[in-house]
Amino acid sequence: MSFIGHPFAFDPAHGYGLEGLLGVGAPGGPPDFDGFWRGRRAAAALVEPRPLLGDVVEERDGFRVHEVSYDALGGRCGALLALPCDGPVRHGFVIGHGYGGRHEAGADLPLPLPESAAILPIAPGLPALGLRPEVPSTPDGHVLHGIGSRDTYxxxxxxxxxxxxxxxxxxxxxxxxxxxxxxxxxxESFGGGIGALALPWDDRFAAAGLTVPTFGNHPLRYTLPCTGSGESVRAHLREHPEAAEVLAYFDAATAAARLRIPVLSACALFDPAVPPPGQLAVHNALAGPRRLEVLEAGHFPYPGEAEERRRLRRITSEFFGRWMGG
Known part of the structure; x- marks a missing residue:
């Protein structure tokens, strides 16, 4: 599909077609990449979640949605919890969100498998339940907060x-x-990127779906203009090139090379916010069973988008049914 007449001062495909995207690689990462993340996961496992179930805030698609809070490494977090109104729970999902935060659960319901429950965490600092006084709530500030050290990022x-x-x-x-x-x-998007970073170190997960994931192949991303959080990182690196050493520990493509569970990747050919080469870098690096679904665009409206999204929902259900049991 051609997006002639788009309003951007750059090419959101960055000159890549599908064949070129399938050849994008991943950085190997620092020598202690694995040790750093295993250490973080071990520290996180020591934190008791102490979850607190709040009121029902919504009922839709056969689910009751509650506000919840819980403890994690780095502080108290907010989330939504989707529980089926009737019947048993046989499957569980953790669902990340994009960089706009999360205000409701609607876009993520119904879940891919029947008899499922899901927790929908809100990233620390982002709207609405994740807001923290000391943390910027906009993507351009959020993505830079604590970037001076891998331990504070x-x-x-x-x-x-x-x-x-x-x-x-x-x-x-x-x-x-x-x-x-x-x-x-x-x-999806931000949620796809942090998911790729989180999953290799947590054996409680059986399968994953990553849609237009961000944070893939930072050295390449630095060269590609965009409208998303990556542009804030690009500007920061021009003044603070040493930050690249920290970002090397937070490369979703580097982490994907350690990810061995089955993953369904949905990556876009055209995306002004998350450059497609970074998305495909994540998919191409995956070390386990993988399936790629190609989207015409991400973070941009286009004819046929609704139908493409419906198709992806169907494929997602089939994918999790295969790897987690229907």
Missing amino acids: LIGVCVAGLWGAASALLELVPSPTLDGRRLGYLG
Whole structure:
């Protein structure tokens, strides 16, 4: 599809076609990349989630949606919890969101499999339940917060929030069937990027779906203009090139090379916010069973978008049915 007449001062495809995108690689990462993340995961596992179930805020698609909070490495987190109105729970999902934050659960319901529950964590600092006084709530500030050190960078706190959400879900859902089973993960854009960073180190997950994932192949991303959080990072690096050493620990494509569970990737050919080469860098690096669904565009409206989204929902259900059991 041609997006002639788009309003951007750059090419959101960055000159790549599908064949070129399939050849994009991933940085190997720092020598202690694995050790850093295993250490973070071990520290996170010591934090008791102490989940607190709040009021029902919405009922739709056969689910009751509650506000919840829980503890994770880096502080108390907010989330939504979607529980089926009737019947048992056999599957559990953790669902990440885009960089706009999360105000409701509607876009993520119904879930890919029947008899499922899901926790939908809100990244620390982002609207609405994740807001923190000391953390910028807009993407351009959020993506730079704490970037002076790998130990303080906010993206690491967001990754830990996903691990904590999984722990909270397993405590909140009174299902012996779920308690002994592994989980599914779904994440789009920002949620896809932090999901790729979180999943290799957590064996509670059986399969994942990553849609237009961000944070893939930072060295390449630095060269590509965009309208998303990556542009803020590009500007910061011009003044602080040493930040590249920190960002090397938060490369979703580097992490994907350690990810061995089955992953469904939905990546776009045209995307002004998340450059497509970074998205495909994540998919191409995946070390386990993988499936690629190509989207015409991401973060941009286009004819046929609704139908393409419906098709992706169907494929997602089939994918998780295969790897987690229907």
